[in-house]
Amino acid sequence: MDITKILEYQKLDSELFKLEKALRDNPNKKTASEMSNNAKVAQQRSVGLEKKAGELLAEVDTIKKQFQIQTDKMAQVMAKNVDAMSKEEVELMLSLKDKLFQNLNILDKNLTKLAENVNAVLADFNKTIKTYNLAKEKFTQSKAAYDKDVEAVEPKKVEFEKGLLKLEKGIDADLMEKYKKRRGDNLFPVLVPLKGGRSCGGCHMELPAAEVAKLRANGILSCEHCRRIIYYSED
Ligand SMILES: [Zn+2]
Incomplete structure:
Protein backbone atom coordinates (compact mmCIF):
# COMPACT_ATOMS: atom_id res chain seq x y z
CA MET A 1 0.00 0.00 0.00
CA ASP A 2 1.32 3.40 -0.94
CA ILE A 3 1.27 5.62 2.11
CA THR A 4 3.21 8.57 0.68
CA LYS A 5 0.03 10.61 0.25
CA ILE A 6 -1.37 9.96 3.70
CA LEU A 7 2.00 10.78 5.26
CA GLU A 8 1.88 14.06 3.43
CA TYR A 9 -1.67 14.51 4.72
CA GLN A 10 -0.52 13.78 8.28
CA LYS A 11 2.30 16.30 7.97
CA LEU A 12 -0.15 19.07 7.17
CA ASP A 13 -2.62 17.71 9.71
CA SER A 14 0.07 18.00 12.41
CA GLU A 15 -0.03 21.77 11.89
CA LEU A 16 -3.77 21.75 12.42
CA PHE A 17 -3.39 19.45 15.44
CA LYS A 18 -0.85 21.84 17.02
CA LEU A 19 -3.21 24.73 16.45
CA GLU A 20 -6.15 22.87 17.99
CA LYS A 21 -4.05 21.78 20.95
CA ALA A 22 -2.91 25.35 21.56
CA LEU A 23 -6.56 26.42 21.66
CA ARG A 24 -7.46 23.59 24.03
CA VAL A 153 -6.06 31.52 14.21
CA GLU A 154 -9.23 30.98 12.19
CA PRO A 155 -7.72 31.90 8.78
CA LYS A 156 -4.81 29.49 9.37
CA LYS A 157 -7.25 26.79 10.41
CA VAL A 158 -9.35 27.26 7.27
CA GLU A 159 -6.20 27.16 5.15
CA PHE A 160 -5.06 23.86 6.72
CA GLU A 161 -8.51 22.34 6.34
CA LYS A 162 -8.69 23.31 2.68
CA GLY A 163 -5.23 21.81 2.06
CA LEU A 164 -6.24 18.58 3.81
CA LEU A 165 -9.41 18.30 1.76
CA LYS A 166 -7.36 18.58 -1.40
CA LEU A 167 -4.88 15.90 -0.28
CA GLU A 168 -7.68 13.59 0.86
CA LYS A 169 -8.77 13.01 -2.76
CA GLY A 170 -5.63 11.01 -3.57
CA ILE A 171 -5.90 8.73 -0.50
CA ASP A 172 -7.51 5.30 -0.18
CA ALA A 173 -10.99 5.79 1.37
CA ASP A 174 -10.67 2.93 3.89
CA LEU A 175 -7.32 4.16 5.13
CA MET A 176 -8.65 7.70 5.34
CA GLU A 177 -11.59 6.54 7.42
CA LYS A 178 -9.31 4.65 9.81
CA TYR A 179 -7.12 7.72 10.09
CA LYS A 180 -10.00 10.09 10.79
CA LYS A 181 -11.48 7.83 13.43
CA ARG A 182 -8.23 7.89 15.41
CA ARG A 183 -7.64 11.56 14.78
CA GLY A 184 -11.17 12.22 16.09
CA ASP A 185 -10.10 10.59 19.38
CA ASN A 186 -7.14 13.01 19.53
CA LEU A 187 -4.70 10.19 18.85
CA PHE A 188 -1.77 11.86 17.13
CA PRO A 189 0.30 11.10 15.14
CA VAL A 190 -2.01 8.48 13.70
CA LEU A 191 0.63 6.91 11.43
CA VAL A 192 3.90 5.81 12.99
CA PRO A 193 6.85 3.90 11.50
CA LEU A 194 7.93 0.45 12.57
CA LYS A 195 10.97 0.93 14.82
CA GLY A 196 13.98 -1.35 14.85
CA GLY A 197 12.14 -3.80 12.66
CA ARG A 198 9.82 -4.91 15.49
CA SER A 199 8.35 -2.10 17.63
CA CYS A 200 5.45 0.35 17.27
CA GLY A 201 6.85 3.83 16.64
CA GLY A 202 4.05 5.28 18.78
CA CYS A 203 3.87 3.27 22.00
CA HIS A 204 7.17 1.34 21.54
CA MET A 205 5.53 -2.00 22.30
CA GLU A 206 7.25 -4.90 20.63
CA LEU A 207 5.17 -6.70 18.00
CA PRO A 208 4.98 -10.50 17.70
CA ALA A 209 6.93 -11.86 14.72
CA ALA A 210 3.68 -12.88 12.99
CA GLU A 211 2.40 -9.31 13.20
CA VAL A 212 5.65 -7.95 11.76
CA ALA A 213 5.27 -10.42 8.87
CA LYS A 214 1.71 -9.18 8.34
CA LEU A 215 2.96 -5.62 8.37
CA ARG A 216 5.66 -6.44 5.80
CA ALA A 217 3.06 -8.05 3.54
CA ASN A 218 0.35 -5.34 3.87
CA GLY A 219 2.49 -2.26 4.35
CA ILE A 220 0.41 -1.14 7.37
CA LEU A 221 -0.81 -2.62 10.64
CA SER A 222 -3.02 -1.36 13.45
CA CYS A 223 -1.18 -1.43 16.79
CA GLU A 224 -3.08 -3.50 19.33
CA HIS A 225 -1.84 -1.38 22.19
CA CYS A 226 -2.17 2.22 21.07
CA ARG A 227 -4.42 1.80 17.99
CA ARG A 228 -1.99 3.79 15.84
CA ILE A 229 -1.40 2.71 12.27
CA ILE A 230 2.12 1.36 11.96
CA TYR A 231 3.71 1.55 8.51
CA TYR A 232 6.69 -0.42 7.34
CA SER A 233 10.00 1.35 7.65
CA GLU A 234 13.60 0.16 7.49
CA ASP A 235 14.62 2.28 10.54
ZN1 LIG B 1 1.46 1.25 19.44
Whole structure:
Protein backbone atom coordinates (compact mmCIF):
# COMPACT_ATOMS: atom_id res chain seq x y z
CA MET A 1 0.00 0.00 0.00
CA ASP A 2 1.32 3.40 -0.94
CA ILE A 3 1.27 5.62 2.11
CA THR A 4 3.21 8.57 0.68
CA LYS A 5 0.03 10.61 0.25
CA ILE A 6 -1.37 9.96 3.70
CA LEU A 7 2.00 10.78 5.26
CA GLU A 8 1.88 14.06 3.43
CA TYR A 9 -1.67 14.51 4.72
CA GLN A 10 -0.52 13.78 8.28
CA LYS A 11 2.30 16.30 7.97
CA LEU A 12 -0.15 19.07 7.17
CA ASP A 13 -2.62 17.71 9.71
CA SER A 14 0.07 18.00 12.41
CA GLU A 15 -0.03 21.77 11.89
CA LEU A 16 -3.77 21.75 12.42
CA PHE A 17 -3.39 19.45 15.44
CA LYS A 18 -0.85 21.84 17.02
CA LEU A 19 -3.21 24.73 16.45
CA GLU A 20 -6.15 22.87 17.99
CA LYS A 21 -4.05 21.78 20.95
CA ALA A 22 -2.91 25.35 21.56
CA LEU A 23 -6.56 26.42 21.66
CA ARG A 24 -7.46 23.59 24.03
CA ASP A 25 -4.63 24.62 26.37
CA ASN A 26 -5.28 28.34 25.89
CA PRO A 27 -4.70 30.14 29.25
CA ASN A 28 -7.58 32.57 28.61
CA LYS A 29 -9.90 29.61 28.10
CA LYS A 30 -8.69 28.08 31.37
CA THR A 31 -9.21 31.35 33.26
CA ALA A 32 -12.69 31.78 31.76
CA SER A 33 -13.64 28.28 32.87
CA GLU A 34 -12.24 28.85 36.39
CA MET A 35 -14.01 32.19 36.75
CA SER A 36 -17.28 30.76 35.50
CA ASN A 37 -16.99 28.11 38.19
CA ASN A 38 -16.07 30.65 40.90
CA ALA A 39 -19.09 32.76 39.97
CA LYS A 40 -21.36 29.72 40.20
CA VAL A 41 -20.00 28.77 43.64
CA ALA A 42 -20.38 32.37 44.90
CA GLN A 43 -23.92 32.54 43.60
CA GLN A 44 -24.89 29.32 45.38
CA ARG A 45 -23.27 30.63 48.55
CA SER A 46 -25.15 33.92 48.35
CA VAL A 47 -28.46 32.07 48.00
CA GLY A 48 -27.63 30.04 51.13
CA LEU A 49 -26.68 33.16 53.06
CA GLU A 50 -29.86 34.94 52.02
CA LYS A 51 -31.89 32.04 53.36
CA LYS A 52 -29.87 32.04 56.60
CA ALA A 53 -30.40 35.80 57.03
CA GLY A 54 -34.15 35.31 56.55
CA GLU A 55 -34.24 32.61 59.22
CA LEU A 56 -32.29 34.77 61.69
CA LEU A 57 -34.56 37.75 61.11
CA ALA A 58 -37.60 35.55 61.75
CA GLU A 59 -35.96 34.50 65.03
CA VAL A 60 -35.43 38.16 65.91
CA ASP A 61 -39.15 38.75 65.35
CA THR A 62 -40.07 35.88 67.63
CA ILE A 63 -37.81 37.12 70.42
CA LYS A 64 -39.15 40.67 70.07
CA LYS A 65 -42.69 39.34 70.47
CA GLN A 66 -41.66 37.37 73.58
CA PHE A 67 -39.98 40.48 74.91
CA GLN A 68 -43.21 42.45 74.45
CA ILE A 69 -45.23 39.78 76.26
CA GLN A 70 -42.85 39.85 79.24
CA THR A 71 -42.83 43.66 79.28
CA ASP A 72 -46.63 43.77 79.34
CA LYS A 73 -46.71 41.30 82.22
CA MET A 74 -44.18 43.42 84.08
CA ALA A 75 -46.32 46.53 83.58
CA GLN A 76 -49.33 44.69 85.01
CA VAL A 77 -47.36 43.64 88.07
CA MET A 78 -46.01 47.15 88.61
CA ALA A 79 -49.50 48.66 88.37
CA LYS A 80 -50.83 46.65 91.30
CA ASN A 81 -51.60 48.47 94.52
CA VAL A 82 -49.22 47.07 97.13
CA ASP A 83 -51.07 48.71 100.04
CA ALA A 84 -54.13 46.51 99.52
CA MET A 85 -52.08 43.27 99.53
CA SER A 86 -51.32 40.81 102.27
CA LYS A 87 -47.70 40.10 103.14
CA GLU A 88 -47.84 36.78 101.19
CA GLU A 89 -49.31 38.49 98.15
CA VAL A 90 -46.53 41.10 98.20
CA GLU A 91 -43.88 38.42 98.40
CA LEU A 92 -45.47 36.51 95.53
CA MET A 93 -45.60 39.67 93.45
CA LEU A 94 -41.94 40.46 94.16
CA SER A 95 -40.84 36.97 93.13
CA LEU A 96 -42.89 37.26 89.96
CA LYS A 97 -41.23 40.59 89.25
CA ASP A 98 -37.79 39.02 89.72
CA LYS A 99 -38.68 36.20 87.36
CA LEU A 100 -39.98 38.57 84.70
CA PHE A 101 -36.86 40.68 85.06
CA GLN A 102 -34.68 37.60 84.56
CA ASN A 103 -36.68 36.61 81.48
CA LEU A 104 -36.24 40.05 80.00
CA ASN A 105 -32.50 39.85 80.65
CA ILE A 106 -32.22 36.48 78.91
CA LEU A 107 -34.24 37.70 75.93
CA ASP A 108 -32.09 40.79 75.72
CA LYS A 109 -28.92 38.67 75.66
CA ASN A 110 -30.38 36.38 73.01
CA LEU A 111 -31.32 39.35 70.92
CA THR A 112 -27.78 40.76 71.12
CA LYS A 113 -26.32 37.42 70.11
CA LEU A 114 -28.77 37.12 67.22
CA ALA A 115 -27.94 40.62 66.03
CA GLU A 116 -24.26 39.63 65.97
CA ASN A 117 -25.12 36.57 63.88
CA VAL A 118 -27.22 38.63 61.49
CA ASN A 119 -24.35 41.08 61.03
CA ALA A 120 -21.87 38.27 60.38
CA VAL A 121 -24.18 36.72 57.78
CA LEU A 122 -24.73 40.07 56.09
CA ALA A 123 -20.97 40.76 56.00
CA ASP A 124 -20.39 37.32 54.49
CA PHE A 125 -23.16 37.98 51.98
CA ASN A 126 -21.59 41.27 50.89
CA LYS A 127 -18.19 39.63 50.54
CA THR A 128 -19.70 36.81 48.48
CA ILE A 129 -21.43 39.25 46.16
CA LYS A 130 -18.10 41.03 45.65
CA THR A 131 -16.45 37.69 44.84
CA TYR A 132 -19.27 36.92 42.40
CA ASN A 133 -18.96 40.27 40.64
CA LEU A 134 -15.19 39.97 40.39
CA ALA A 135 -15.40 36.44 38.98
CA LYS A 136 -18.05 37.55 36.51
CA GLU A 137 -15.89 40.47 35.38
CA LYS A 138 -12.79 38.29 34.99
CA PHE A 139 -14.85 35.70 33.12
CA THR A 140 -16.07 38.31 30.63
CA GLN A 141 -12.51 39.57 30.10
CA SER A 142 -10.90 36.18 29.62
CA LYS A 143 -13.77 34.91 27.46
CA ALA A 144 -13.37 37.93 25.18
CA ALA A 145 -9.60 37.35 25.05
CA TYR A 146 -10.14 33.68 24.20
CA ASP A 147 -12.66 34.52 21.46
CA LYS A 148 -10.08 36.88 20.03
CA ASP A 149 -7.42 34.14 20.10
CA VAL A 150 -9.80 31.78 18.30
CA GLU A 151 -10.57 34.42 15.72
CA ALA A 152 -6.87 35.11 15.18
CA VAL A 153 -6.06 31.52 14.21
CA GLU A 154 -9.23 30.98 12.19
CA PRO A 155 -7.72 31.90 8.78
CA LYS A 156 -4.81 29.49 9.37
CA LYS A 157 -7.25 26.79 10.41
CA VAL A 158 -9.35 27.26 7.27
CA GLU A 159 -6.20 27.16 5.15
CA PHE A 160 -5.06 23.86 6.72
CA GLU A 161 -8.51 22.34 6.34
CA LYS A 162 -8.69 23.31 2.68
CA GLY A 163 -5.23 21.81 2.06
CA LEU A 164 -6.24 18.58 3.81
CA LEU A 165 -9.41 18.30 1.76
CA LYS A 166 -7.36 18.58 -1.40
CA LEU A 167 -4.88 15.90 -0.28
CA GLU A 168 -7.68 13.59 0.86
CA LYS A 169 -8.77 13.01 -2.76
CA GLY A 170 -5.63 11.01 -3.57
CA ILE A 171 -5.90 8.73 -0.50
CA ASP A 172 -7.51 5.30 -0.18
CA ALA A 173 -10.99 5.79 1.37
CA ASP A 174 -10.67 2.93 3.89
CA LEU A 175 -7.32 4.16 5.13
CA MET A 176 -8.65 7.70 5.34
CA GLU A 177 -11.59 6.54 7.42
CA LYS A 178 -9.31 4.65 9.81
CA TYR A 179 -7.12 7.72 10.09
CA LYS A 180 -10.00 10.09 10.79
CA LYS A 181 -11.48 7.83 13.43
CA ARG A 182 -8.23 7.89 15.41
CA ARG A 183 -7.64 11.56 14.78
CA GLY A 184 -11.17 12.22 16.09
CA ASP A 185 -10.10 10.59 19.38
CA ASN A 186 -7.14 13.01 19.53
CA LEU A 187 -4.70 10.19 18.85
CA PHE A 188 -1.77 11.86 17.13
CA PRO A 189 0.30 11.10 15.14
CA VAL A 190 -2.01 8.48 13.70
CA LEU A 191 0.63 6.91 11.43
CA VAL A 192 3.90 5.81 12.99
CA PRO A 193 6.85 3.90 11.50
CA LEU A 194 7.93 0.45 12.57
CA LYS A 195 10.97 0.93 14.82
CA GLY A 196 13.98 -1.35 14.85
CA GLY A 197 12.14 -3.80 12.66
CA ARG A 198 9.82 -4.91 15.49
CA SER A 199 8.35 -2.10 17.63
CA CYS A 200 5.45 0.35 17.27
CA GLY A 201 6.85 3.83 16.64
CA GLY A 202 4.05 5.28 18.78
CA CYS A 203 3.87 3.27 22.00
CA HIS A 204 7.17 1.34 21.54
CA MET A 205 5.53 -2.00 22.30
CA GLU A 206 7.25 -4.90 20.63
CA LEU A 207 5.17 -6.70 18.00
CA PRO A 208 4.98 -10.50 17.70
CA ALA A 209 6.93 -11.86 14.72
CA ALA A 210 3.68 -12.88 12.99
CA GLU A 211 2.40 -9.31 13.20
CA VAL A 212 5.65 -7.95 11.76
CA ALA A 213 5.27 -10.42 8.87
CA LYS A 214 1.71 -9.18 8.34
CA LEU A 215 2.96 -5.62 8.37
CA ARG A 216 5.66 -6.44 5.80
CA ALA A 217 3.06 -8.05 3.54
CA ASN A 218 0.35 -5.34 3.87
CA GLY A 219 2.49 -2.26 4.35
CA ILE A 220 0.41 -1.14 7.37
CA LEU A 221 -0.81 -2.62 10.64
CA SER A 222 -3.02 -1.36 13.45
CA CYS A 223 -1.18 -1.43 16.79
CA GLU A 224 -3.08 -3.50 19.33
CA HIS A 225 -1.84 -1.38 22.19
CA CYS A 226 -2.17 2.22 21.07
CA ARG A 227 -4.42 1.80 17.99
CA ARG A 228 -1.99 3.79 15.84
CA ILE A 229 -1.40 2.71 12.27
CA ILE A 230 2.12 1.36 11.96
CA TYR A 231 3.71 1.55 8.51
CA TYR A 232 6.69 -0.42 7.34
CA SER A 233 10.00 1.35 7.65
CA GLU A 234 13.60 0.16 7.49
CA ASP A 235 14.62 2.28 10.54
ZN1 LIG B 1 1.46 1.25 19.44
